[in-house]
Amino acid sequence: MRSLQTTALIASTVALGLSACTLSVRPNLTLQASGGNLISGLHPDRGEGSTYAVGENVRINVGTRTAGYLTLVALQSNGYASVLARNVYVQPGTTTFPRAQDGVVYTVAQPRGIQRVRAIFTRVRPTTDLVVSGYYDGNRWNTFTETYVSPYPQADRDVQETFFYIR
Secondary structure, eight states: OHHHHHHHHHHHHHHHHHOOOOOOOOOOOOOOOOOSSSSEEETTTTTTTTTTTTEEOEEEEEEESSOOOOOOOOEEEEBEEEEEEEEEEEEEEEEEEEEEEGGOOOEOOSSSSEEEEEEEESSSSSSSSSOOBBBHHHHHHHHHHHHHHHSSSSGEEEEEEHHHHHO
């Protein structure tokens, strides 16, 4: 009897402890289009996986190892995608978006949930404009990116992704 009470007490304590934990699942960031060496860092200003409330501003920090052209695309939790910055020339080092000269702020809006931000970097100026239209699932999102960067040699392109949560 004593053993059964002890087991029940331990199970209750573990369940209570686990109910207070938050489990974060990171999206699949494996992209065949990625060279993996030109973008040295990508994260929101509070860090990857951080949380923002609707109405707060977010800034995206992008580190690059060489000069080139950067496009930032956001994918909302409902699958709707939008371009945050298109073919912006950046020097090596860290660039924070939006930049002062952009004259915009990135204000977090609904829908709540995970917000993914993808950085697409090429050493040469892209010859086509990135057109984002509509809703994307994971496969279409990756195909869209791979199609956009495929004309450039793998050594001259990189694609990385980060995320944060909107509450």
